[in-house]
Amino acid sequence: MKALVFERNLARFAASRVASAFGGSGRGAGVGPLRLTDVDPPDLPGPRWHRVHPLLAGICGSDLSTVDGRSSRYFEDVVSFPFVPGHEVVGTLDDTDTRVVIEPVLGCVARGIVPPCAACAEGRTGGCERVAFGHLAPGLQIGFCSDTGGGWSTGGLVAHEAQLHRVPEALSDDDAVMVEPTACAVHGALAAGVDATHTVAVLGAGTLGLCTVAALAQVSRPGALLVGAKYAHQRQLAEELGADVVVDPDQLVRAVRSRSRSLEASGTLTGGADVVIDCVGSDESLAQSLSMVRPRGRVVLVGMPGRVNVDLASLWHREVAVAGAYAYGTEDVDGLLRRTFDVAMEVVAAKGLGRLVSARYPLDRFEEALAHAGAAGRRGAVKVVFDLHARDRHRATSPVTKGPDA
């Protein structure tokens, strides 16, 4: 089968970092440790494991960081090489037409660890303490583990039955491939502890930002939802998905100030948003988040940050809580414990999130696909995916695009 394989190769890793630094995100694919090659399908690791043949596999921000050689060294021990990337996957189960999306986190159940760790026992698989242990090679998720394969392949991947979610008929493939990022967003939105009196600011309106807006509007229903979005198409989508105020990211602090009727001192609002959700994960975005969250408010990092350099004086002085929100598991929704993916499917259906899929590429045009994903905002796109439907598996086709200059 054809697959994009990411290998441990320090020289190529460095080359991709240089290429992306000069050429832009996604440009590291041509020179980096990612290559299109023939590989054998992964073996089933045990009973209750299944093969999934991908139909669509998304390109995520964390994938781009990996390809660009920008991901944190923190992850070195929780991935195993070589791996096939791709964790946002809708595919068919075994040799049937049953469509599934995979919940890619490789927790204790998938790893055959008994008894499960405390987090997995509570259903918080995203918080699994054993991602480097058990009968599988280390790997946070499918798409970062050498034993499971990943979505960026024609031959498929393997997943434990606990990781499979059937896709309702009503959801298109485009909708379905958005379930995984939406689950991250749902988890982030719920981790923020938002209620109807809260003013919430979302910084960033790429895939994760827009899914977060949708999740907040659909599940959390804050008193006011303000969004900083850089590009016109992002602003329009944010409004359509339920934002009350959408402004340029540079104007978000002003909008929050205006809404919260704060004063300003030392470049920080005296009041501010009850919750800020940072869907960017950069020095600037975290600094901006801290400047517009109210004292004793909460900043939730949904976008994957790396090493950042931020002045934390205001965090200390204003007793701000900064929390990460990674992946998914089980959520408390209005007092009911529900799987994040189940909630995400509802959000995807209600908000029609399949519309965020802007471009599809065949696997052998991965360099173009990754460059497109790396410049998605600028090019009027949101989510770029690999199209692995059978008809496309062995021939190159033009990308199916939607939206302006997608």
Add this chain to the structure above:
Amino acid sequence: MSPRPGFVLEVDRSTPSTLFWHGEGYRLEKLPVGSRVLYAPEPVDALPDPMGSIRRALDEPLGDAAPLRSQLRAGMQLTIAFDDISLPLPPMRGPDIRQLVIEQVLELAAEAGVDDVVLIAALALHRRMTDAELRHALGNRIFDAFAPHGLLWQHDAEDPEQLVHLGLTDQGEDVEINKRAATSDLLVYVNINLVAMDGGHKSVATGLASYKSLRHHHNAHTMTQSKSFMDQHRSELHSSNWRMGRLIAASGVKVFQIETNLNTDTFPEQFRFLQRREWEWTARDRAAFLASSKALQATPDRVARSIFHSIRAPHKMSAVQAGEVEAVHARTTENVYAQQLLEVEGQSDILTMGLPYICPYNVNSIMNPILVACLGLGYFFNMYRGQPLVRAGGVVIMSHPTPWAFHPGHHPSYIDFFEQVLAETTDPAEIGKYEESFATDPWYIHLYRTGNAYHGVHPFYMWYWCAHALEHVGAVIIVGGDRAAVRRLGFKPATTMADALEMASDTVGRDPTITHLHSPPLLMSDVR
């Protein structure tokens, strides 16, 4: 030789290109044959003896007012209020007219032994003036005599301790003004009149008022009922201010109004070509135009702005009158009309105008997009008596770079208004629902009271100023503007005048009549 009256030129094939202001620059445009170009009357002569004229005005007041010297006595409380940085435009060469007038008032006060004197800049909801700006307006002698002793105030419309509510007009309008001014034995108001809207009861009823009072006439309804707000007989803005002014008088506030007319001599010699008729340009005018155009093209916007804002106008006082408010203002208005009115026969389908770098609200500041709209559709559009220069459903074409740029210190609430309110709606009647949140925002209030920021509600007023024009015209096009900013205003961007005229044909057809309002100098059309 007396100044020449205004002139309506009909463009023919031999007509040279017409000069349009374009922010911190200008453009030459070839208007279609048959277009009309309105040239203002030339500036009237300056008073030969301004000091003597001021003295006579104070000694021989109009209306039922007694001479100023007879109203001054030892032990009394005297307040002198004066127009703020918004007048005149551009700021005039020193000595400023306010200085000339106030020095004479203070001399009379000193002769009478008055020692309780406070000066108040009548800001209304405008920004506080800087010390340098106050020095320029008042002169060093007055500034140094009053400011260090806390006797030079800037009206604070947000300080409840400094305000007094005098009652309601018969239309239910709150009249709340500066307490010191209202409770003084005499309030002398020193005005500068450039356009017919200025002065009269508006000086005190607006310049020294609170938001609670101003909101009764600074709103979309009032402005659409003011046709135009430069014509006091058809201006609801004027009527409301007059109701308030009469209530102020009936409350026992004694006002001695001093109004001055300036001539329209607006620019110094090196920019004199701006106010000359193009076919009369001398070789020196052409050289000045070419040299400044080339230089400005190579100059960064910020530097160009700084150059233009350093211009001091050679305005001269052409009249001064003092006494009872209404009698004084009637004379002032006559003088304004005598200098600025130009009779024009009928309306046209398209009105074109070039907008300069300055308006009343961006002295030493940035002409942001909201102010561009206000200058064009508020001020220039309303410079008429009778009926607008452009027909109902017609098109206004304005030339201005309209940068998406704001002065964060002067116009903080404008930024939010532009980003948040205009992004939602550009309908003046609709924006009112956002007004209170801006007007009562504690941060804007803080910046207005302690910094140099316009009040939070001020951008709403700028947009209300456009209400009559927006209701009247079918489309607004801005030539050479930042396209995103122009669209945010709800207008159409065009690259060239030819493109704009082509775009206008969608609204007014392919053979429209066109009138160009040539400025400077200022001109008010009397449209028959």
